[in-house]
Amino acid sequence: MNKNKKRRINGKISALITVVTLIIIILPSNQLIADSSFSDTLSEAVLSDPSCLVSSSYSDTDEYGNRQAALLSGLGTMNATDGDSFVLLSTGIAGSYPATSDAENPGSERGSWFKGGQYPRNSWFNQIYDRSTLSMDLIVPDDMNYLYYDMQFFSTEYPEYVGTYYNDKFTVTVDSPSKGQSSYVTDVNNGHFVLDSHFLTGTGFDIFSQEGDPDQVDMVDTTPRTPGADAGATALHTEGGHPVSPNEQVTITFEIQDVYDNQFDSTAFIDNIMFAKYARPVLETSKKVEDITGGEVEINDTLEYTITISNTGVIDQPNDANTNELEDFIPENTEYIQDSATTTSGEISYSSSEEKIIWNGDIPADTSIAITFKVKITDQPSNNVISNQADVYWDKNNDGENEELLQTNWANISIYGTSPVSVTETFADDDVGNSANETYNGNEWFTTLKDEGGSCNFEVSDAFEFDTNNSFKTKVRKDSDPLYWYYYPENLGSSDISAWEIWFYCGNVSKESKDSDLILEFQDDATDIIAKISIEYDHISNNLLGWAPKLMVGVGEYQLNSIYSGGYLFNGWYHLRIEQNETEGTDYILSQANQDSTKVTITDQSFAGLNRIYWSSTDDAIICPMFFWDDHIIELSS
Numbered sequence: 355m356n357k358n359k360k361r362r363i364n365g366k367i368s369a370l371i372t373v374v375t376l377i378i379i380i381l382p383s384n385q386l387i388a389d390s391s392f393s394d395t396l397s398e399a400v401l402s403d404p405s406c407l408v409s410s411s412y413s414d415t416d417e418y419g420n421r422q423a424a425l426l427s428g429l430g431t432m433n434a435t436d437g438d439s440f441v442l443l444s445t446g447i448a449g450s451y452p453a454t455s456d457a458e459n460p461g462s463e464r465g466s467w468f469k470g471g472q473y474p475r476n477s478w479f480n481q482i483y484d485r486s487t488l489s490m491d492l493i494v495p496d497d498m499n500y501l502y503y504d505m506q507f508f509s510t511e512y513p514e515y516v517g518t519y520y521n522d523k524f525t526v527t528v529d530s531p532s533k534g535q536s537s538y539v540t541d542v543n544n545g546h547f548v549l550d551s552h553f554l555t556g557t558g559f560d561i562f563s564q565e566g567d568p569d570q571v572d573m574v575d576t577t578p579r580t581p582g583a584d585a586g587a588t589a590l591h592t593e594g595g596h597p598v599s600p601n602e603q604v605t606i607t608f609e610i611q612d613v614y615d616n617q618f619d620s621t622a623f624i625d626n627i628m629f630a631k632y633a634r635p636v637l638e639t640s641k642k643v644e645d646i647t648g649g650e651v652e653i654n655d656t657l658e659y660t661i662t663i664s665n666t667g668v669i670d671q672p673n674d675a676n677t678n679e680l681e682d683f684i685p686e687n688t689e690y691i692q693d694s695a696t697t698t699s700g701e702i703s704y705s706s707s708e709e710k711i712i713w714n715g716d717i718p719a720d721t722s723i724a725i726t727f728k729v730k731i732t733d734q735p736s737n738n739v740i741s742n743q744a745d746v747y748w749d750k751n752n753d754g755e756n757e758e759l760l761q762t763n764w765a766n767i768s769i770y771g772t773s774p775v776s777v778t779e780t781f782a783d784d785d786v787g788n789s790a791n792e793t794y795n796g797n798e799w800f801t802t803l804k805d806e807g808g809s810c811n812f813e814v815s816d817a818f819e820f821d822t823n824n825s826f827k828t829k830v831r832k833d834s835d836p837l838y839w840y841y842y843p844e845n846l847g848s849s850d851i852s853a854w855e856i857w858f859y860c861g862n863v864s865k866e867s868k869d870s871d872l873i874l875e876f877q878d879d880a881t882d883i884i885a886k887i888s889i890e891y892d893h894i895s896n897n898l899l900g901w902a903p904k905l906m907v908g909v910g911e912y913q914l915n916s917i918y919s920g921g922y923l924f925n926g927w928y929h930l931r932i933e934q935n936e937t938e939g940t941d942y943i944l945s946q947a948n949q950d951s952t953k954v955t956i957t958d959q960s961f962a963g964l965n966r967i968y969w970s971s972t973d974d975a976i977i978c979p980m981f982f983w984d985d986h987i988i989e990l991s992s
Contacts, residue, residue, distance in 0.1 A: 445484040525608075593636055
């Protein structure tokens, strides 16, 4: 897991002395200071009471601006906890989506780096690690004795570099004239990571290894894979309890920094900086599940759940006699194993009428409690996944009542089962302008290429759709690079695809498009053509859009047959289905919305073995015909 690359520096001693001297003169500081208006804007956005602000400063290692900080109103699962905005500090470009080099999707998870280069530990001058620092001088209001803030730490160093010297960290320091200095630190090695990429949608940290294994330097994208999650985060929670005194001026400093190299970006979420009269507990939770039976997860196996609740605050979380501290409903398709619930402290019980685990007790400051229980799998879930999440109630404002809800991460486990009968790609969860991908139960069954030539389109689009958001847009020319849709029925536990169907939109074109027929060749893994459709254009009038498409189907090079009894496919959505019939022939069925369908059967031709579709055109048209494809379904044989 060594990310270092050896570099050589050659030269004469005199040249080195000159270089070092120049470095000392030219680089007196390894940070760039922003103007106070920028730091004040950041500070005022996250202070619960901006009138407390006396002054502020911001610095980072970005030589071309202050891109390592961002003021946002939302980003994926991130939302303000007080007011309508929050601040991100980053070792890369704050708010970058995704958090890869140049924000490419797919892209390298190495991310962005700034002053000091990719490997600053190899430089001759002082090591310069990417960092971003926001500092505020604040006046403590009357009767206020503690300082708190809401935070969340994200890192692409997780999970592969946990336990190494690549240990990005986020530090909060409070300097109080009366109470001294107090600090809070979370980093890759010691951070309480309860969320991985699956739960960070839209944050930029929802990245997944394309190889399905995060234990290396990867090309990543935002297509969910199990395994493959290649980033993580702590829970969003209130932190602090820094002691201060009323009416004094204190300084709070937030800093995030790369450690040992400038690669693999990390980000800190900051909001709701507030003073409190009394100290309060600070809770974090996590949950995990394990199949203790071993082998494939199957019906009748035993699952063991472990919930951890940590109080990182400076005072105890007391037991509220009127409200449970934890409630956890037994997941569907399982049953509780009698007397299996245990706890390291407090009292635990099982309510058979409500089918839930209940825990009550104190959580002393700077301690954790662990709760475990077991269930037996009784039925097959419809989506083959057993999911469970616990609710933790706690006293955030120190008034003696548990008014705050904190939920654990989802503890999910996939159960071995039969293949789905069919799967659907709606393109709704794919990134606009990129290729498409679809999974079922974490298994990838469909991918597409993306045209990189710039002269045509072969990509997800948000301009037009049949039902759900997004569709797949195609404008294909004869000179296009090879363009494919790929299928992996084996990842669904099936040996074959028995039917293929889709909605598509097409319409009339001008004479500049008239010879540009679109051809789809359905191929097996030996690249033999098992089905074929061609959308061809005929001249039907002298109008500007006087060329209309018709759909031809068949196999081989020239065995195409007209299919649509309605004639030409004028502007509108059409539904096409290709399926294997009982006599080893292939049926092509075409219909328009709310219209009767037309079927053509090609005998003595098997549709079995679909592996890919090759898209091509017969012409390099001046105006290339545009098609949209949506709500795509494949049906599977057993």
